[in-house]
Amino acid sequence: MSRPATRVLALLEILQDRGLVPAGELTRRLGVDARAVRRYVTALRDMDIPVESVRGRHGGYRLARGVRLPPLMLADDEAVAVAVALATGKDQRAGEPGPADRALVKLNRVLPAPLRRRVSALISATSATAGPLTPEPHLILALAAAVHARHTVRIQHTRGAREVDPYGLVVHARRWYLVGHDHLRDAVRMYRLDRISGAAELPGRFTPPEGFDPVTHVLHTLTLGAWTHRTEVWLDTDLQTARDHLPVTFGDLRPCPDGGVLLVCGAEDLPAMARILTGLPWPFTIRNPPALATALAEHVATLTQAVARSQPAP
Structure with a gap:
């Protein structure tokens, strides 16, 4: 759920708990300015929730008198x-x-x-071939609470206990990941939640690095960090076309000053990477590593032999 949506729900909860709430108190509790509070009030009104504005020195916002909201309201x-x-x-x-x-x-x-x-x-x-591998509710609730409160957690991982400053939870390609600073390794790491059996908050608090994006970290790690080979391939296309055609985890796409796009990605199996490259819709040039060019040549030779075998007999 987005932060604005979360704050709209938080505003509704505050108004339900009390009568008239001063606008200044709402800005402090929601961590936003007065203009944002007005936007959230408008959002509630758009959902047919009657919120009244009271002007003056002791003014603020409140739910209309006598309003009792049902437990679930969905259009x-x-x-x-x-x-x-x-x-x-x-x-x-x-x-x-x-x-x-x-x-x-x-x-x-x-x-x-x-x-x-x-x-x-x-x-x-409707049928779905696969849904997300949802962790145990108590686990994701505990980790989410620690992320929100900025409390260090001790997680029980398949490779042993870890103390982690949790920066965020990310769901990608059916899997849940915890991203945070690992105290033992003194580095940012990500952990699959299906490999965590438990989590407990610790007294210590932390401050996340300014501007850190857990999603970017997960995508970068899955793209480059876990592979043996780092490959660089020039693509004869523009950046937007490449982004539209390739999944975000395929690699890092960078525009080149002289035209085209540089694809930087990880690979465990260079022959497999060569086969993937031959399926791209654009001309390309392998820049690194040389072994990938060798694997491509071997794959082309195999394709050439297949074409020769497939020609009708004279």
Whole structure:
């Protein structure tokens, strides 16, 4: 969930807990300026939640008198989005109903009958080959709380206990990752959550590096950090076209001053990388390593032999 959405929900919770809340207090508790508070109030009103503005020295915001919000308020498109996310995002390998299945049943109970029938038809007609490998709820809740509070955690990893300053959680390609500063290695590391059995907050607090992006770190590590070979290939195309065609984890794309794009990526198997390059839709030039050019030549020779064998007999 985005930070603005989180703050809108936090604003609603504050207003539900109290009557009139001064605007200055809302800015302090939400960590934003007065203009942002007004935007969040407008967002609540757009969702048909009546928020009143009270002017004057002791003014602020409050929910309209006598308003009692139901436990769940979803527009039709929001209900469909939640239902689809629950149905297609669950672990398809589970042999018995999991949390997503139970939540879907509960959501179904509160939908209006016409919409419930349409959503049920959508779910029954939709199949997903694989959903995310969702960790245990208590684990992700504990780690998320530590990220939010900036508390060091001790995680029980398959390779032993670790003390980590958690910078963020990232979901990528069906897997969850914890990104943070590992005290033992004195470096930023990422850990797959399916290899963590437990987490406990420690008294120590930390300050994340300014501007650090956990998503960028995960993508960079998966692209370059885990591979034996670093490859550099010049592509005869523009940067936007390359980004549109190649997945973000394929490699780092950099525009070249003299034209074209430099693809920098990691590879464990150079012959496999050579086969991938021959499938690209643009001319290319291998710059590094020389062994990749050798692997490409061997692959081309294999293709040439296959073409010769496939020619009809004279």
